[in-house]
Amino acid sequence: MDVDRSVTHPPAGAVQRPVARWRNGRVDEHIDCVAEEVPVAVVCNSRHFAVMMATPTDLDDFALGFALSEGLIAVPAELLALHAQTQIEGVELHLTLPPERAAALVRRERSLEGRSGCGICGSRHLEDLLRVPPRVTASPRITGAALDAALAQLADHQSLAAATGATHAAAWADDRGRIHLLREDVGRHNALDKLIGALHRDDRSLDAGFAIVTSRASYEIAMKAASAGIAVLAAISAPTALAISLADSAGLTLIGFARPGGCAVYTHADRYAGQPAELREAPYPAPPARQPGDDA
Structure with a gap:
């Protein structure tokens, strides 16, 4: 079944592009709605940490969630400031962390290249990759x-x-x-x-x-x-x-x-x-x- 994804107003994170669709030997011209994918760089205290390929929406949520899940900070309050800077090449997320957190990052430097949001693609050391998080304490049923x-x-x-x-x-x-x-x-x-x-x-x-x-x-x-x-x-x-x-x-x-x-x-x-x-x-x-x- 051919799905026409053209819309009058694409949702945030999507753009429209022309496409030629072939079905049963016939071609039709359409306007397709496609997801955006841009480089998003995470910069901590002016030091580049990683670059992810991401959809450029909800980046404030992404910055906080990434900082927590990657162990850059332990609690949300340690993200002292956040500034997003859009450039031709993509988006830079500038995070301000406490000095002791920034110093810890120097000891676990990563390369700057990632693939479609894979946070471990840039890991340079096994201990960076195989981190063991604190034991979960919540107990929902x-x-x-x-x-x-x-x-x-x-x-x-x-x-x-x-x-x-x-x-x-x-x-x-x-x-x-x-x-x-x-x-x-x-x-x-x-x-x-x-x-x-x-x-x-x-x-x-x-x-x-x-x-x-x-x-x-x-x-x-x-x-x-x-x-x-x-x-x-x-x-x-x-x-x-x-x-x-x-x-x-x-x-x-x-x-x-x-x-x-x-x-x-x-x-x-x-x-x-x-x-x-x-x-x-x-x-x-x-x-x-x-x-x-x-x-x-």
């Missing part, structure tokens, strides 16, 4: 009904994905499955960092909710969630072995293959209450066949 409710709402909150078909999302839902916050980005790590920043800016308690990501649960996704104090992370695709190990040691409840009516709980299953008895008797939904490009 999540039911299968709440997870199903949140999954049912995801598409309605993803305006950028609906317009472009090219972005991931990270969402926060309460213990009844109501989505309160959602952030989108071409990079799945960026989307989660934006959500983490939004959670802290909203001063939202992590004791009565959970996060959902529209991607696989890689090591870094699990690490970022645990570093932020998120106790339950549900991914619509599979986790990696390293993500499971990290989640287990950090006290994170890691859920994969989240689908209406079922999921797979890999670690700390005590926080997941499951489905009502009448639903548990139904066949468990098989994971969908993976397609090329999934979780890119």
Whole structure:
């Protein structure tokens, strides 16, 4: 089915471009809505730390979430100032950190190149990569009904994905499955960092909710969630072995293959209450066949 994604007013983070679409030997000219992807440099106390490829929306949330999940700061108050500077080449996010935090960064220098929001692509040392976050202390209790409710709402909150078909999302839902916050980005790590920043800016308690990501649960996704104090992370695709190990040691409840009516709980299953008895008797939904490009 050919989907016409042209819109009168593209959402933030999207632009329109002409496209020639071929179907059954015929070509039609269209205006397509496509996601923006620009270099976003993180500069800490005038020192370049990393460059991410990201969607240039919710950058205040991204800066705070990235600083927290990457261990640049321990609490939001340590981000003393933030200034975004748009340049021809992209965007620079200038973060002002306490002197002791800035000094620590010098000892864990990174290269400046990343790919589509992968925060570990620039890591120069193994200890920078395999950081172990503090153990998660929040203890929400999540039911299968709440997870199903949140999954049912995801598409309605993803305006950028609906317009472009090219972005991931990270969402926060309460213990009844109501989505309160959602952030989108071409990079799945960026989307989660934006959500983490939004959670802290909203001063939202992590004791009565959970996060959902529209991607696989890689090591870094699990690490970022645990570093932020998120106790339950549900991914619509599979986790990696390293993500499971990290989640287990950090006290994170890691859920994969989240689908209406079922999921797979890999670690700390005590926080997941499951489905009502009448639903548990139904066949468990098989994971969908993976397609090329999934979780890119």
